[in-house]
Amino acid sequence: MARTGQFSPEPGERLADLLGVCALTWALPGVLVDGAVEAAGRTEQRTRVLPARTVVYFTLALWLYPASGYGEVMRLLLAGLARKHRRARPVPVPSTAAITKARQRLGPGPLRLLFERVAGPAADGRPPWQRRLMSLDVALLDVPDSPDNREAYGGPDGMSAGRPLPQVKVLALAENATHAVRAAALGTADAAGAELAREVLAALRPGQLVVAARGALSYDLWTSARGCGADLLWEARPALDLPPLRLLADGSYLSRLAGPTAADRLVPVRVVDCVLPALDRSGRPTGTRAGRLVCSILDPSGAPAAELAGLYAERWRLDTLIDELGARRGRSRPVLRSKSPAMVEQEVWAMLLTHHAIRALVVGDSGDG
Known part of the structure; x- marks a missing residue:
């Protein structure tokens, strides 16, 4: 006998x-999604075939499929929502043009606010002498070569031949253990x-x-990060x-990080010369290389x-997130779907939110609510 809340796929559906x-x-x-929509000023004044909450979930579902x-x-989203809410059948699937207009009405704001709401720093119950390992990583994602994207992000007309498509830069801070992204920022490839x-x-x-x-x-970023109380291990x-x-017993040595002006104080650091993995553009290992790490832990x-x-060598990378979403095509990062900068931003925040939901x-942590 099926337990309450269990369901099986209908014929033709995949679990x-x-x-x-x-x-x-x-x-x-839904209460979190609606709150982000309202906070971004995107609440509808009239009932629509595609309400804002559904459009938010649609932008996330683009990364599931x-x-x-x-x-x-x-179709897959509406079928899943219908089953979740035990409706007899999902509502009809709107046209691609209607979906595109709904995405444009929504904009990137609700997605960014929703990410900031659910992805903040996690509570840490570990003893104070144990450090939580975090990684800061950056990736360039290709976007379609539309006039708007080329104007915002650059493109073939004046960019190097090695970069045939416009690209958006994504910088993210994540926990190594859980792969949960805790903060992110977006910009142009040349930012x-x-x-x-x-x-x-x-x-x-x-x-x-x-x-x-x-x-x-x-110097500036190091001192700013240290001012937050975190320890750092940067190449x-x-x-x-x-x-x-x-020179220290483990082969590392003490040094100092100098600021851009003579008035800046010298910051004591520890330097580790070592052999590190060499990675290609897609983040895949290709061998080894010499590296130099700078650490704030002096002892x-x-x-x-x-x-x-x-x-x-084991740090988290944004390529890990892309792989976990199953969005890579061969050895290459995905090309986003969006042809305008606002929709590119919306799509990237949706990527981070979808990964948050999967993780x-x-x-077993739904965050809030």
Whole structure:
């Protein structure tokens, strides 16, 4: 006998499709979605065939079914919602044009607010001497070569031949253990990483050890991140001046990080020269390379050099998120669907929210409500 709440797929339905919709609505319940829509000023003044809540779930479902068109994704979503709410049949599937207009009415604001609501720093019940391992990573995602996207993100007309499509830059801070993204920022491919990094630094907390790849390390970002109380393990560019001041027993050495002006105070750091994995553009290992890590933990007794090198090599990357969504095409990152910057932003926030919902289902934490 079936228990209360259990259901089986109808003929032609896949259980995986129904579970995907259930994961979205369980981790991101309607009351949270409606609150984000209202806070973004996108509440409808009249009843529509596609209410804002449904459109939010549709933008997330696009990442559950990355190979499907708008009509098929909407059909699967409406079928899942109908079964969840025990309706006899789902409402008819609107046209692609109607779905596109509904996405445009919604805009990116509700998705961003919803992400910020559910993805904030997690409560940490661990002892204060144990650090929560976090990773800061950046990825470039291709977007369609429309006039609006080319104007906002760049493109073939004046960009390098190695970058044939416009690209949006995504910077994210995530927990290594759960892969939960706790903060993110979006920008153009040519935007300075420091500008985006400052947007996520507010999510840092004492008791964290934040790992970041080469390109993040600068005097300003280091001191800002340290001001939040987090410890740091960031890779340095080869040209950065880090003179050895004292050799330590584990092979690392103490040094100092100098600011851009003579008036800036020197920041004590620890440097680890090591061998690191070499990765291709899609994040796949291709061999090894020499690397130099800079750490805020000066005492090697609690964080030996070999252990730090291992933590860096195992850091979380945005490619992991893309792989977990099943959105990669071969060895390449996906090309987004959206042809305008506002819809690109909406699609990226939807990507992060869909991943949040899936991870919440895996670890059994629905966040709020």
